[in-house]
Amino acid sequence: MKINIYYGGRGIIEDPTLFVINSVTQVLEELRVDVERYNLYDDKNNISTMPKTLKDVDGIILAVHVEWMGIGGLMQQFLDACWLYGDKELMSRIYMMPIVMSSTYGERDAENTLVKSWELLGGIPVDGLCAYVENTTAFETNTSALKKIEKKAEEMYRAISQKNGAFPNSSVEIRKKVLKTKSPKLTPQESEQLSEYISDDNYVKKQKEDIEELASLFKGLLGEPDDSYDNIIETFRNAFDSGVQFAASYIIKLEDIDKELFIRINCGVLECKYECDSRVDVYIRTRLPVLQDIFLGKKNFQGAFMSGAVTAKGNFNTLRMLDNVFKF
Numbered sequence: 001m002k003i004n005i006y007y008g009g010r011g012i013i014e015d016p017t018l019f020v021i022n023s024v025t026q027v028l029e030e031l032r033v034d035v036e037r038y039n040l041y042d043d044k045n046n047i048s049t050m051p052k053t054l055k056d057v058d059g060i061i062l063a064v065h066v067e068w069m070g071i072g073g074l075m076q077q078f079l080d081a082c083w084l085y086g087d088k089e090l091m092s093r094i095y096m097m098p099i100v101m102s103s104t105y106g107e108r109d110a111e112n113t114l115v116k117s118w119e120l121l122g123g124i125p126v127d128g129l130c131a132y133v134e135n136t137t138a139f140e141t142n143t144s145a146l147k148k149i150e151k152k153a154e155e156m157y158r159a160i161s162q163k164n165g166a167f168p169n170s171s172v173e174i175r176k177k178v179l180k181t182k183s184p185k186l187t188p189q190e191s192e193q194l195s196e197y198i199s200d201d202n203y204v205k206k207q208k209e210d211i212e213e214l215a216s217l218f219k220g221l222l223g224e225p226d227d228s229y230d231n232i233i234e235t236f237r238n239a240f241d242s243g244v245q246f247a248a249s250y251i252i253k254l255e256d257i258d259k260e261l262f263i264r265i266n267c268g269v270l271e272c273k274y275e276c277d278s279r280v281d282v283y284i285r286t287r288l289p290v291l292q293d294i295f296l297g298k299k300n301f302q303g304a305f306m307s308g309a310v311t312a313k314g315n316f317n318t319l320r321m322l323d324n325v326f327k328f
Contacts, residue, residue: 001032001033001034001058001059001157001160001161002033002034002035002036002056002057002058002059003028003033003034003035003036003057003058003059003060003061003156003160004035004036004037004038004053004054004057004059004060004061005021005024005025005035005036005037005038005060005061005063006038006040006050006060006061006062006063006075006078007021007037007038007039007040007041007063007064008040008041008062008063008064008065008071008072008074008075008078009041009063009064009065009072010041010065010067011039011041011042014103014136015065015101015136016065016101016103016131016133016136016139016140017063017064017065017099017100017101019136019139019140020063020099020101020129020149021037021061021063021099023146023149023150023153024061024099024129024149024152024153025037027149027150027153027154027157028153028156028157031154031157033157036053038050038053040074040075040077040078041074044074044077047074047077047078047081048077048081048084048085049081049085050078050081050082051081051082051085051086051087054082054086054087054090054091054094055087055090057094058094058095058160059094059095059096059097059126059156059159059160060094060095060096060097061096061097061098061099061156062075062096062097062098062099062114062118063098063099063100064098064099064100064101064110064114065100065101065102065103066100066101066102066103066104066106066107066110067103067104068104069104069106070106070109070110070113071100071110071113071114075114079117079121082121083120083121086121088121088122089122091121091122091123092122092123092124093123093124094123094124095123095124095125095126095156095159095160096114096115096118096123096124096125096126097125097126097127097128097129097152097156098111098114098115098125098128098129098130099128099129099130100114100128100129100130100131101129101130101131101133102130102131102132102133103132103133103134105132107130107131107132108130110130111128111130114128115128116171119169119171120171120174124165124166125166126155126156126159126164127152127155128152129148129149129152131145212256212287212289232261232291233261233272233273233274235295235328236261236263236270236272236326237270237272239295239326239327239328240270240325240326241324241325241326241327242268242269242270243268244268244321244324244325245267245268246265246267246321246324246325247265247266247267248264248265248281248282248318248321249262249263249264249265249277249279249280249281249282250262250263250264250280250281250282250283250284250322251263251276251277251278251280251282251283251284252284252286252291253283253284253285253286254286254287254288254291255285255286255287256287256288256289257288259274260274260275260276261273261274262274262275262276262277262280265325280314281314281315281318282312282313282314282315282318282319283312283313283314284301284310284311284312284319285310285311285312286304286309286310286311287309290304290309290310294328295328296328297328300323300328301319301320301322301323302319302320302323305319
């Protein structure tokens with residue numbers, strides 16, 4: 001028998017969930033169960049690939065610590081990944097025991113969330129452990145609590161060994177008629193491969209860039225009016241504040257449409273045109289959607305530079321002056 005434990009807490013010493021997990025693990029191992037534990041906080045960048053760890057398991061334990069509300073983001077991500085990329089046929093045979101320890105209000109709600117989530121995934125929930133813990137030290141030295149923990153671990157072992165089924169519930173019908181994954185039907189192998197791609201940040205970033213490039217290409221092929229750069233010069237002219245006494249020159253390289261916009265400001269006079277000139281004070285590289293956000297006032301040049309949406313060579317103070325000279 002094999003049981004996986006998925007811990008969705010932060011791993012802090014004061015978390016009583018860790019004591020419960022260790023106690024349950026000890027009981028199961030004495031019963032010759034192969035127990036493997038996954039700390040989601042250790043591998044949070046690859047949670048989307050976690051459903052593949054459900055292969056060849058008979059049961060799982062979902063363990064969380066309620067610190068202020070709900071089951072926490074890491075456990076929610078894991079359950080989302082199971083819904084989007086997990087093998088539903090495989091999960092329908094897996095037993096799940098929830099472990100919810102709370103240092104605030106809401107442990108019952110969190111336990112119900114785990115149970116309902118696993119039912120909607122098609123799995124079989126069993127009675128779990130749920131408690132409010134005010135003092136971790138007192139809880140760990142409570143022999144009565146330890147006996148209850150050991151009893152629950154034994155009950156899970158017997159439920160899996162005896163293949164105890166669950167009573168029919170409405171979640172099955174809801175899953176069939178309402179909760180349908182909004183994606184093409186994929187085999188379990190294809191879903192697993194997709195989850196690995198999605199966990200790769202570089203792959204996702206490259207896909208987004210390719211989609212933007214294709215969208216721009218098809219827009220031109222369909223003969224639609226492309227005002228993506230025709231109105232840029234006019235927008236700069238309309239936003240120019242001639243009262244600012246300042247002089248500098250800029251190149252704004254729009255990488256997605258392969259255009260270089262030359263801007264020269266000379267004490268109230270603006271020169272703006274598409275032209276290549278390496279002799280400027282600041283050379284800026286960005287993309288058209290970022291520039292459009294600046295035009296709409298959603299961000300400014302300084303904020304875009306700080307976030308990495310804009311890269312620049314030259315004097316940063318000169319770059320920052322663009323926000324003073326142009327009032328978008």
